[in-house]
Amino acid sequence: MRKHFSPELDWLLRQSRSVSSLYLYTLFCFGVTGMLSLIDPLIIKWLIDEILPRRDAGMIPVAAAGFFLPTSFA
Numbered sequence: 001m002r003k004h005f006s007p008e009l010d011w012l013l014r015q016s017r018s019v020s021s022l023y024l025y026t027l028f029c030f031g032v033t034g035m036l037s038l039i040d041p042l043i044i045k046w047l048i049d050e051i052l053p054r055r056d057a058g059m060i061p062v063a064a065a066g067f068f069l070p071t072s073f074a
Contacts, residue, residue, distance in 0.1 A: 043067060 005013070016023070043066045051059045 040067060 043063055047060075047063045050056075051063060
């Protein structure tokens with residue numbers, strides 16, 4: 001059984017059906033961007049809590065690359 005919407009809403013739903021995959025792709029991109037923005041605080045925590053107290057200079061370039069790697073995907 002079909003629900004009866006107003007003619008305007010029915011028209012809008014018919015028009016948006018053709019671009020619904022773009023809406024889903026946009027939501028996916030928002031999710032990925034949000035997750036990538038959480039990486040920077042985790043890298044800083046790792047840098048402060050583990051790398052700097054051990055004076056592990058070899059891991060500093062890895063941490064620096066971690067800052068630039070997510071920006072190349074977004």
